[in-house]
Amino acid sequence: MTARDGASAGLHHVSGHRTVRASFGDYAWFTGQACLFLGMLAAPFIQRRHMPWTLRGAGLVLIAAGGAVAAAGYTTLGESHSAWSSPDAEANLVTTGIYRSVRHPIYLGWCLAASGIALLTGSSVALTITGLTAAFYTARPSYEERLLSARYPDYAEYVCSSSRFVPARTEPT
Numbered sequence: 001m002t003a004r005d006g007a008s009a010g011l012h013h014v015s016g017h018r019t020v021r022a023s024f025g026d027y028a029w030f031t032g033q034a035c036l037f038l039g040m041l042a043a044p045f046i047q048r049r050h051m052p053w054t055l056r057g058a059g060l061v062l063i064a065a066g067g068a069v070a071a072a073g074y075t076t077l078g079e080s081h082s083a084w085s086s087p088d089a090e091a092n093l094v095t096t097g098i099y100r101s102v103r104h105p106i107y108l109g110w111c112l113a114a115s116g117i118a119l120l121t122g123s124s125v126a127l128t129i130t131g132l133t134a135a136f137y138t139a140r141p142s143y144e145e146r147l148l149s150a151r152y153p154d155y156a157e158y159v160c161s162s163s164r165f166v167p168a169r170t171e172p173t
Contacts, residue, residue: 026084029140036133040114043126051122062116070109072098077106085144093152101167103145103158107137108165 051059074081076097082088098105114133118126141164149155 022084023086025143026086029085029143030083032136033140036114036129036136037110039129040117040126040133043117043123043129044121046125047123048126049122051119055119055122059116059118059120062112062119064116066109066112066114066116068109069098069112070106073105073109085140086147087151093148093154093158095158095162099162101162103162103164104137104141107141111137111165 076099077094080088080091080094082091102108111130111134114126114130117123118130145155145159149159152158
């Protein structure tokens with residue numbers, strides 16, 4: 001089997017009681033996300049400088065806000081959450097809670113938290129990771145939304161009634 005065959009055939013993983021079909025694209029996105037997360041954690045240990053209390057305070061607020069937004073996303077998704085971009089066959093399209101107005105609140109939360117870490121630590125490494133995180137979470141939803149549109153017939157309507165990241169703003173498709 002070639003890599004191309006594997007990408008379309010998918011690989012199966014047991015997640016709890018469900019079998020999740022993951023493609024090689026899923027592995028690539030997951031690996032990128034894991035590297036960014038590890039970079040966020042490591043950045044303050046690699047390089048940091050003393051920041052004024054106002055910036056440190058703003059950083060703490062962003063970290064807390066990002067954590068709260070991401071937690072709301074994880075909680076609302078419940079059993080429909082998957083680490084993979086490919087929708088789980090048994091998962092439902094979630095359009096309630098925080099997902100009523102924002103399609104990717106978990107990604108928004110991670111971007112806010114990364115920004116907070118950069119402000120809190122004054123680390124240019126953390127600032128670089130923040131930029132990479134923002135770029136990554138701008139690209140990944142485009143990939144995911146193609147998969148979600150193919151899986152859920154109502155997804156196009158949902159896109160029209162919600163925003164990718166910023167609440168109360170509808171983006172054109």
